[in-house]
Amino acid sequence: MRVSSATMISLNRLRLIVLGLALCGTAACDAQMPLPPLQSGSGGYTGEVPQFDVISVKPHKPGEDRMMMHWGQSDYKAVNMTLKNMISNVYDVKSWLVFGLPGWAESAHWDIDAKVSAPDVKVMSSLTNEQRRTMIGGILKERFGLVVHTESKVQPVFLLTVMPDGPKFKESPAPLPHAEGEKPKPHGMWRMGPGSLSATDMPMPQLAGNLSYFVERTIVDKTGLTGNYDVELKWTPESRANAGTDNGTGDAPPAIFEALKEQLGLKLTADKAPVPTVVVDKILQPEAN
Known part of the structure; x- marks a missing residue:
């Protein structure tokens, strides 16, 4: 959307x-x-x-x-x-x-x-x-x-794994202590838009879920990484990459699959797996009011 x-x-x-x-x-x-x-x-x-x-x-x-x-x-x-x-x-x-x-x-x-x-x-x-x-x-x-x-259907998915050289991002530092009686401050932030995603304190399943919107396919976390991490990723969206022009810049970032390898040390591999789906049995067009 x-x-x-x-x-x-x-x-x-x-x-x-x-x-x-x-x-x-x-x-x-x-x-x-x-x-x-x-x-x-x-x-x-x-x-x-x-x-x-x-x-x-x-x-x-x-x-x-x-x-x-x-x-x-x-x-x-x-x-x-x-x-x-x-x-x-x-x-x-x-x-x-x-x-x-x-x-x-x-x-x-x-x-x-x-x-x-x-x-x-x-x-x-x-x-x-x-x-x-x-x-x-x-x-x-x-x-x-x-x-x-709802039913589980076998669908095309991507498996998110770590490249042989390991991840190119670091685990997030522990949150700073807060005074007694003081409400803890939010520790993590994430920001994403067409061609960019940055986050702090993000677990890998959350990263996989967010990335799935850009490839319109479920991404299954298979990294084995169990902590929370700070990540920064930039890529050229497919619609822009297919336009056949770099608008004169000549230094546009790669597509998301290559960007994941180069910038984060992560890889997406095509596979199939059962995933939860919603099937509409009945829906009616309402009258406006």
């Missing part, structure tokens, strides 16, 4: 918190990048998940490429989102692992505005990512009649 040229997200014990992230770009980037993670609260709520009382669904007007997701205290907004993007986010799979959508659902973009009337703010602020996904899944079921099932 489309994102700004650099999306930076704080990793605090691997809990990714985004309160309102605007996404923009060109159609060439569509489906290549992840939706921002849902805002996660304290995770202390164990009761019944709230339901949206008011839901507005409208086709997105052509000509506006900006994409946005925003989760407030009592509302959820999505602008210019495809159903494939939303389903992949709700069921926590990559968008290319969603199968069975009809043509209109593949191409149509939607604006969604959903609200909880008289919300319990304490409850809303403590919902987990999974609970928020459940609420958004309720929108898809109510307004689009969505019915799905």
Whole structure:
């Protein structure tokens, strides 16, 4: 999907918190990048998940490429989102692992505005990512009649391994101590965009998952590296590499496969493996309201 040229997200014990992230770009980037993670609260709520009382669904007007997701205290907004993007986010799979959508659902973009009337703010602020996904899944079921099932399918994958000379990056230093009673500061950061990825305090499965968006294929971590690492990677996106021009610079970085070898000492090898997928059994085109 489309994102700004650099999306930076704080990793605090691997809990990714985004309160309102605007996404923009060109159609060439569509489906290549992840939706921002849902805002996660304290995770202390164990009761019944709230339901949206008011839901507005409208086709997105052509000509506006900006994409946005925003989760407030009592509302959820999505602008210019495809159903494939939303389903992949709700069921926590990559968008290319969603199968069975009809043509209109593949191409149509939607604006969604959903609200909880008289919300319990304490409850809303403590919902987990999974609970928020459940609420958004309720929108898809109510307004689009969505019915799905999950199944494991053998799919093309890439195996991420270490080159014979070893990795060309270092393990992240331990976080600095904090004073008693002081809240620990976020230790890790990652930033990625078309042709670049940089991160601190990143485990290898997380790196594999992030890289998968750029090759549109699941990447399985087989490095055997168990720590958290600082990495920096630059490459020429395939669309730019196929353009047949370097815009006069003459020093463009290599494609992602070679960049991984040269800059990180890592290798991608094509293979096949069973991966979780979502299969759409039923979906209806709603009337705008």
